[in-house]
Amino acid sequence: MTSTNPSGKLVADQLMNDPRVQQAEQLLQAALADAKAQLTEVRGPRQELQESYHQLVERMFAARGAATYFRYLSSGVGNGPWVELADGSVKLDFIVGIGVYGLGHNHPEMLTSSIHAALQSTIMQGNLQQHVDSLKVSELLLKLAKQDSESPLSHCLLTTSGAMANENALKIAFHNRAPADRVICLENCFAGRSIAMAQLTDRPQYRIGLPTALAVDYIPGPDPANPEEALQRSLAALDMHLKRYPGKYATLWLELVAGEGGYYPGSTEYFSKIIERAKQDNLLIIFDEVQTFGRLSRPFAFQHFGLSKYADIVSIGKISQLCATLYGEALKPKGPLLSQTFTAATSAIAAAHVILQKMDDGQWYGPEGENEKRHNYFRERLEQLAAKHPGKISGPWGLGMMIAFTPGDGSPETAGRMVHALYDAGLMSFVAGNKPARIRFLPPPGITHFEHIDAAIEIMDRVLTTFE
Ligand SMILES: Cc1ncc(COP(=O)(O)O)c(C=O)c1O
Structure with missing residues (x-):
């Protein structure tokens, strides 16, 4: 049998290096970067989308047979720790699917890997x-x-x-x-x-x-x-x-x-x-x-x-x-x-x-690694917040990019109310444990910067000021 591939390269390698694939990737990356640039801060829902969003969420609960913890349906696009919901709101996502998106939402390297995966045979x-x-x-x-x-x-x-x-x-x-x-x-x-x-x-x-x-x-x-x-x-x-x-x-x-x-x-x-x-x-x-x-x-x-x-x-x-x-x-x-x-x-x-x-x-790790630096910064900022709002939060607890605090009296009821108040104000966290109940963050290690932590603290500060 004669070879139809004189270059001797695998067809797969030819495909991945095909200039059309590279050009398509560049175009996709450029379009993604433009979209992401619009998602850099918390926003409330768009008035005109509220009714349709409500119906989407209700349909999801009905199809699933139970409500989800948040009335959350992503639009499918985000930017690092920021994520757009299908009602046009933008949240600061410090729970990332309970610890899943290590590089946050829509990371360019995830796009590259997905494009290459999409061209594969299965x-x-x-x-x-x-x-x-x-x-x-x-x-x-x-x-x-x-x-x-x-x-x-x-x-x-x-x-x-x-x-x-x-x-x-x-x-x-x-x-x-x-x-x-x-x-x-x-x-x-x-x-x-x-x-x-x-x-x-x-x-x-x-x-x-x-x-x-x-x-x-x-x-x-x-x-x-x-x-x-x-x-x-x-x-x-x-x-x-x-x-x-x-x-x-x-x-x-x-x-x-x-x-x-x-x-x-x-x-x-x-x-x-x-x-x-x-x-x-x-x-x-x-x-x-x-x-x-x-x-x-x-x-x-x-x-x-x-x-x-x-x-x-x-x-x-x-x-x-x-x-x-x-x-x-x-x-x-x-x-x-x-x-x-x-x-x-x-x-x-x-x-x-x-x-x-x-x-x-290795950049994430070691005593001087990014996980430790971010943990220390987040911890410090939470301690300041606890001092400013005595009785409303205590802690913080956890290690590295697993960080939590205890809300008020530590009851599951207070934790649930506070998590939802934070969510409504634009910050996504989640509950953990029950004796006492805690509120936890799992920020994405790859892309969380001090300014994102500052934004989270600023939202918490606002929520705690009126939280009873
Ligand atoms: C420690 C631990 N083990 C196992 C699991 C279960 O993983 P999965 O939900 O992917 O089945 C979880 C999920 O939260 C977990 O935190």
Whole structure:
């Protein structure tokens, strides 16, 4: 057979480098830049769109079968932390889909990656349809995980959701510790919405009517106000469970900063002590990094806390646009346990590659990294605000680009009202935890500048002045 391609280049490379594609991309980038330039501050809704917006939102609630937390429908266009809604209003988005858009809205590099993904032969990738990008993303994730040579993580399985990454993590743990079939978690943890994850998640209302899918036991978590007491409490509870069911526990499941639980970080001392105790009984350690990934002083929270050598199995998601389960060679399943038709959309994989490269270039990380600088600035500004409005907010709490404060009396009712008051004034945040309830921000690490933090503080200041 004769070749019809004298250049010897892959057709795919010819397509991606075709001058028409490059020209189209330049035009799209220029049009996007013009559109974005119009979205640089908070705006109220347009009068003439209010009725149609109301109807759109009601139709969405009806189709979905339940209301969403905010009456939020994006127009589909934004600019960094600014996002336009379908009613013409512009919000300052400091929650970004609960921690998802690491580069904010409409980042030019996301457009480039999406254009290239759109030209590829499949919309989704998966078990029998992997492109080279899937390999690149998997290798980059492992490279980031291996930044500390002690990390045993050497394999990576991509998937579509944090819950599914966690399901795979749990499968690997049970498979390797069979017949042990119990799990130990920290109180107040959140792991996702599948039947097994609803069982792990420490919220009774999330498993109403669901069958008992797993045997889960809880130990009290860290308490930064009383660290030593909290550690002793956790160790005592852990010891009690391990002795009550000897040989029955497969894994100790840990969120290193309780995300949905209210932004309670532990410490190196706390985690290493409870992990060491669990290891005495041969438990595998699972770090659920679906919310923390990318947001602290290192790419992984287990690196931030100096726990790399304990990372048997790690799940990630959200900011990476796709989700994944990482595990070590010793835990490789001995049968066809792990597979999926879809591992992610081709555009999500391309986007993940861009974001992981940003994590790899290191600017976000380290004591002088952008995540820490922004955290410190945001913290300072929140402290000033707390001093100006005594009794109305306290804190702040959290680490890196996970930051929260406690509103007023800390009741869920006050938190809900304040989150909605902030939303109406143009700032998007979200609730977390319930004892006390907190209001949290997950600003996009790639593009949040001090001026955006100032804009958020200015809105909060205004809202707090009249908030009762
Ligand atoms: C720590 C943690 N684990 C798991 C999940 C579930 O991820 P997903 O909603 O993508 O299934 C979440 C989501 O908020 C999370 O914060």
